[in-house]
Ligand SMILES: [Zn+2]
């Protein structure tokens with residue numbers, strides 16, 4: 220069984236060798252600044268410095284086997300939180316790389332609302348480390364982004380989850396099949412809603428298309444942040460109803 224520490228160790232083991240040397244060359248001319256603290260981001264690829272990465276709270280075991288919600292203390296058996304025990308989620312497992320704390324909220328806000336799309340590789344590296352640590356033996360047929368409603372997509376000009384899904388698909392050498400899922404109903408923001416309201420807000424908001432592409436396949440849903448999991452659950456439901464064999468979910472951050 221992989222441990223949460225492995226997410227961290229896999230993340231930091233990336234970018235070794237030749238990349239490390241090549242990535243330093245432009246820095247000598249034009250130093251990269253850390254997107255979080257503004258200081259120089261030396262000695263590693265990406266836009267977040269070592270100090271800020273060290274300040275991330277990486278998700279570690281123990282956590283719920285279903286939704287991946289971390290629990291404090293020691294759990295000696297396969298643990299399911301009371302929420303997953305009561306309302307069995309439609310996703311098989313959900314996992315996140317780090318807690319939505321420390322430097323992460325400001326970075327995610329810049330990525331989502333501030334057009335900081337150049338942070339995509341930093342977040343994709345976190346997602347990849349999480350997937351390799353938590354699903355070491357699973358071969359995903361495709362990754363799927365949580366879709367935005369077309370109206371919101373026009374307002375924002377890009378879907379941050381789609382950016383993450385495309386980048387992650389390339390890293391995992393699988394396909395991005397995000398077009399199988401669409402948002403058929405605009406929803407209000409989940410911020411400020413309780414768990415019950417969040418479930419009601421996204422109920423029947425998603426629909427699956429191209430059933431023949433979905434049937435019998437194993438999917439990995441990708442989003443930026445997971446709070447109660449209501450959105451990922453509604454997406455998983457649409458895919459499962461359309462015949463998906465398994466749906467798993469991965470996010471950069473866990474609220
Ligand atoms: Zn920094």
Ligand SMILES: [Zn+2]
Nearest residue numbers: 283286300303
């Ligand atoms: Zn749970």
